[in-house]
Amino acid sequence: MTTTTAESTTAPLWAKVIDHTRCIGCHACTTACKSENEVPLSVTRTYVKYVDTGYFPNTRRSFQVTRCNQCEDPPCVAVCPTASMHRRPDGIVDFDKSICIGCKACIAACPYDAIFINPEDNSAEKCNFCAHRLDVGLEPACVVVCPTEALLVGDMNDPLSKVSQIVHRDAVTVRRPEKETRPKVFYKGADQVTLDPLAARRPDGGLFMWSEQGDVSHQVHSGHPGPHNSSAAAVLSYDVIHRAPWDWRVSAYTFTKSIAAGAYLVPLVLGWLGLLPFTGELWGLQAPLVAMVGLMLTGGLLVWDLDHPERFWMVLFKPQWRSWLVRGGFVITGYGGVLALHLGLTFMGRGDVTPVLGWVGAPLAIMTAIYTAYLFAQARARDLWQSPLLPAHLFVQALLAGAAIITLITVSAGTPSSVTALFRLSLAAHLVMALGEASMGHPTAHAKLAARAMTHGSYAHLFWVAMPLGVIALVFAASTPVIAAGAALASLLMYEHAFVQAGQSVPLA
Numbered sequence: 001m002t003t004t005t006a007e008s009t010t011a012p013l014w015a016k017v018i019d020h021t022r023c024i025g026c027h028a029c030t031t032a033c034k035s036e037n038e039v040p041l042s043v044t045r046t047y048v049k050y051v052d053t054g055y056f057p058n059t060r061r062s063f064q065v066t067r068c069n070q071c072e073d074p075p076c077v078a079v080c081p082t083a084s085m086h087r088r089p090d091g092i093v094d095f096d097k098s099i100c101i102g103c104k105a106c107i108a109a110c111p112y113d114a115i116f117i118n119p120e121d122n123s124a125e126k127c128n129f130c131a132h133r134l135d136v137g138l139e140p141a142c143v144v145v146c147p148t149e150a151l152l153v154g155d156m157n158d159p160l161s162k163v164s165q166i167v168h169r170d171a172v173t174v175r176r177p178e179k180e181t182r183p184k185v186f187y188k189g190a191d192q193v194t195l196d197p198l199a200a201r202r203p204d205g206g207l208f209m210w211s212e213q214g215d216v217s218h219q220v221h222s223g224h225p226g227p228h229n230s231s232a233a234a235v236l237s238y239d240v241i242h243r244a245p246w247d248w249r250v251s252a253y254t255f256t257k258s259i260a261a262g263a264y265l266v267p268l269v270l271g272w273l274g275l276l277p278f279t280g281e282l283w284g285l286q287a288p289l290v291a292m293v294g295l296m297l298t299g300g301l302l303v304w305d306l307d308h309p310e311r312f313w314m315v316l317f318k319p320q321w322r323s324w325l326v327r328g329g330f331v332i333t334g335y336g337g338v339l340a341l342h343l344g345l346t347f348m349g350r351g352d353v354t355p356v357l358g359w360v361g362a363p364l365a366i367m368t369a370i371y372t373a374y375l376f377a378q379a380r381a382r383d384l385w386q387s388p389l390l391p392a393h394l395f396v397q398a399l400l401a402g403a404a405i406i407t408l409i410t411v412s413a414g415t416p417s418s419v420t421a422l423f424r425l426s427l428a429a430h431l432v433m434a435l436g437e438a439s440m441g442h443p444t445a446h447a448k449l450a451a452r453a454m455t456h457g458s459y460a461h462l463f464w465v466a467m468p469l470g471v472i473a474l475v476f477a478a479s480t481p482v483i484a485a486g487a488a489l490a491s492l493l494m495y496e497h498a499f500v501q502a503g504q505s506v507p508l509a
Contacts, residue, residue, distance in 0.1 A: 012155040013091045014129055017166045018065045021189035022150035025050060025063040029142035029151060036130060036141035043116045045127040046142060050209060050238035051193045051200045064194035066509050068093060068114035068127040069175060069183035076106035076115060079378040081325040082314045091184055092131050097123035101314055102307025104245035105325055108379035111179040113242050113509035122307035129153065179380055193234040197222040197507040198445055200234035209238040220244055222507040244504035251497035253301040254372055260294030261369035262402020263287050266422060268358045275418035278355045284346040286409050292339045295332060324375035331371055335364040369398035384450035384503040393433045399426040401492060404485040415481050424477045427488055431470045434495055446506045454502035466494035
């Protein structure tokens with residue numbers, strides 16, 4: 001390892017070169033990393049992927065050492081709500097397990113699938129260049145053990161370091177440069193069939209070298225069972241599977257959040273338009289009460305999804321303000337306060353004040369509905385979620401969920417025509433946007449494959465039940481409002497689950 005020269009006063013900027021002209025695929029780096037960092041079985045900070053290319057006897061095997069890329073602009077740091085993931089002054093992206101809440105947002109954000117939840121302590125971790133060793137002048141464990149000197153670590157600010165010389169002199173590449181994270185792990189002589197996780201097909205029957213990896217629920221590995229991006233005859237021969245970070249609880253949370261926002265917004269907007277009175281039980285009690293219940297369910301699902309639920313308070317009391325998990329947490333808290341005040345004023349007989357309160361409640365309700373779009377946008381690894389129309393779509397979904405709930409609340413007394421009109425309008429808009437998302441062209445292969453998983457893959461059964469249910473709701477909206485509202489809510493929940501899970505179905509490593 002070459003450190004900063006004695007004459008230089010510039011702080012080090014650590015980087016790695018992985019020389020695949022030297023790598024022999026021995027997995028010594030993997031085992032050394034596990035030993036040094038006490039990484040348990042079933043998870044890895046680094047591993048070596050194998051891809052076989054060609055037809056016998058004209059074949060070759062390519063390796064790729066896969067790990068955290070120590071980004072200059074790390075998405076995991078921006079999205080982490082407590083700054084557990086943080087970038088050190090020397091360029092190393094490190095982590096602090098003591099403040100990790102296990103939200104898995106960093107996993108959703110990482111374009112390289114390099115982060116995992118340690119099953120022994122339920123905290124996020126990854127390769128950190130063995131920072132504890134670098135800090136005392138030692139090389140990382142993987143560098144020390146590599147028998148062919150395929151792994152090099154060095155200071156990019158030191159022109160005499162091998163890493164700096166190779167990066168500035170030789171042809172090197174990085175993984176997924178289109179994500180603009182500016183990685184500090186450079187690959188020399190790497191094969192595109194390994195660098196691109198979609199370039200090789202998965203082996204038939206899920207039969208990998210040393211293992212069987214069938215279709216395991218909520219887990220993803222490289223390659224693709226259908227068309228792939230390489231013109232070569234490339235097949236994945238060894239890989240590890242990764243768990244998709246967000247399960248059905250996140251899908252359900254987007255649904256309950258739509259109800260929480262829409263139940264308050266619908267009577268408020270219609271009241272401002274003069275189409276519903278601000279007097280009466282619907283506005284004074286029923287709508288804010290349903291919104292509060294929806295918000296409580298949303299909060300419960302969010303906390304339940306944490307691997308450290310006992311630390312949920314850190315989102316509000318140890319916030320990292322760039323994270324939309326933090327911003328959303330404060331939005332939801334503020335919205336909950338408005339709903340509580342609304343209900344309190346109603347019980348005190350001051351319902352006349354609540355329409356004025358709507359000037360504060362409306363922006364908070366809208367942000368409650370749409371902030372998830374900005375959280376998904378911070379998950380830069382998931383291309384399907386990067387649509388600029390997602391905030392508008394979430395707002396439409398909130399109006400739809402709110403109108404459906406208000407329809408169910410008021411059906412015994414006769415649903416107001418204005419609610420029915422808004423229900424039909426928002427439902428039609430949602431169906432158009434959902435079908436548009438499924439049928440339109442997508443700018444990247446990852447987005448295209450995720451959309452295909454939603455419409456023709458693992459989640460197609462949900463999507464193609466949700467869309468006809470939505471049409472049925474539209475047809476029966478005027479004649480049978482209970483059936484229409486129930487069908488619309490079921491349709492919305494199925495679509496949300498298909499969209500959230502399909503976005504995580506494309507391999508990243």
